[in-house]
Amino acid sequence: MPAVRNRLRDIPDTRPKRVLLAAPRGYCAGVDRAVIAVEKALERFGAPVYVRKQIVHNVHVVSTLEKRGAIFVDEVDDVPEGAHIVFSAHGVSPAVVQGAAARGLDAIDATCPLVTKVHREATRFARDDYEILLIGHRGHEEVEGTMGHAPERTTLVNSPADVATIEVRNPDHLVWLSQTTLSVDETMETVRLLRERFPALQDPPSDDICYATQNRQVAIKKVAEQAELVIVVGSANSSNTVRLVDVALENGARAAYRVDYASEIQQEWLDGVATVGVSSGASVPEVLVQEVLDDLADAGYRDVESVVTAEEDLMFSLPRELRRDADGNPDERGLGGRTRRLDWQG
Numbered sequence: 632m633p634a635v636r637n638r639l640r641d642i643p644d645t646r647p648k649r650v651l652l653a654a655p656r657g658y659c660a661g662v663d664r665a666v667i668a669v670e671k672a673l674e675r676f677g678a679p680v681y682v683r684k685q686i687v688h689n690v691h692v693v694s695t696l697e698k699r700g701a702i703f704v705d706e707v708d709d710v711p712e713g714a715h716i717v718f719s720a721h722g723v724s725p726a727v728v729q730g731a732a733a734r735g736l737d738a739i740d741a742t743c744p745l746v747t748k749v750h751r752e753a754t755r756f757a758r759d760d761y762e763i764l765l766i767g768h769r770g771h772e773e774v775e776g777t778m779g780h781a782p783e784r785t786t787l788v789n790s791p792a793d794v795a796t797i798e799v800r801n802p803d804h805l806v807w808l809s810q811t812t813l814s815v816d817e818t819m820e821t822v823r824l825l826r827e828r829f830p831a832l833q834d835p836p837s838d839d840i841c842y843a844t845q846n847r848q849v850a851i852k853k854v855a856e857q858a859e860l861v862i863v864v865g866s867a868n869s870s871n872t873v874r875l876v877d878v879a880l881e882n883g884a885r886a887a888y889r890v891d892y893a894s895e896i897q898q899e900w901l902d903g904v905a906t907v908g909v910s911s912g913a914s915v916p917e918v919l920v921q922e923v924l925d926d927l928a929d930a931g932y933r934d935v936e937s938v939v940t941a942e943e944d945l946m947f948s949l950p951r952e953l954r955r956d957a958d959g960n961p962d963e964r965g966l967g968g969r970t971r972r973l974d975w976q977g
């Protein structure tokens with residue numbers, strides 16, 4: 632979708648206008664890896680390459696990959712036998728892997744390694760006879776994939792309100808796990824309520840909410856403390872993006888909106904606003920943020936100040952099915968990382 636320019640008007644304000652740009656924002660290592668995996672699969676095998684569910688939750692990324700020959704499907708049954716299929720960054724249950732194998736599909740697993748970590752925890756705790764309370768959003772692909780690793784032993788805790796009504800078999804042998812993209816503060820509140828009901832509740836061995844989700848929330852908090860309006864770039868089905876809007880509102884922003892594209896910014900959002908905060912979800916290419924900054928500049932917000940709360944350099948190697956080129960040589964483009972992706976336009 633082309634950028635729509637010069638739509639916003641510069642309405643004079645007695646106070647200086649500025650933008651506070653949150654950092655970190657945008658692409659995380661798991662998203663970068665998953666997008667590269669589809670690109671490489673297309674290069675290696677040619678179109679079409681099938682992808683189960685959206686590879687990452689961003690409409691721009693998905694539509695761009697579609698133009699290159701990716702076909703997004705809901706289930707492995709929608710894929711012709713013998714075709715190539717990529718599993719999305721959100722992960723899949725063992726049943727999906729088995730379903731793909733039964734159809735003779737050539738599967739490439741782009742599940743984020745930090746989601747795989749949660750899968751392993753679920754499998755291990757189930758094997759050790761624990762009951763798992765999984766904090767996450769009902770229907771989210773990641774939650775479905777994680778629950779599928781221990782279906783008999785997992786109870787979903789969809790919201791703090793669920794805590795009062797959930798039933799467990801043995802309150803002395805419980806552990807909580809979580810979706811990777813939740814609000815840290817809300818999750819900790821849910822855990823506190825769970826522990827009130829089940830004092831023996833065990834913590835996971837390490838944080839399930841991933842570094843990228845946490846870092847983006849810390850940065851937006853800092854921005855929201857000083858901004859009247861916060862604009863978060865990202866798609867409606869992107870959990871971590873939607874959480875950034877919530878966190879901004881909870882931490883001082885008078886208003887906060889999510890947009891897929893700069894063209895969605897409404898002139899009236901800027902009425903009486905001197906400071907605009909800007910961030911983006913973990914599945915958002917930086918080019919979309921730049922378009923927002925360009926349109927804000929048209930509206931007089933030309934002074935852009937970065938609010939940096941962390942540096943990120945994490946990279947993940949590609950799915951093992953793609954680590955070597957067609958001749959069997961190691962593929963040097965096997966690493967992700969958001970620096971490389973700053974100019975990704977699809």
Ligand code: SF4
Pocket residue numbers: 659660661662720743744745746811812841842843844871913
């Ligand atoms: S948001 Fe976190 S868990 Fe999800 S893909 Fe990115 S790094 Fe992985």
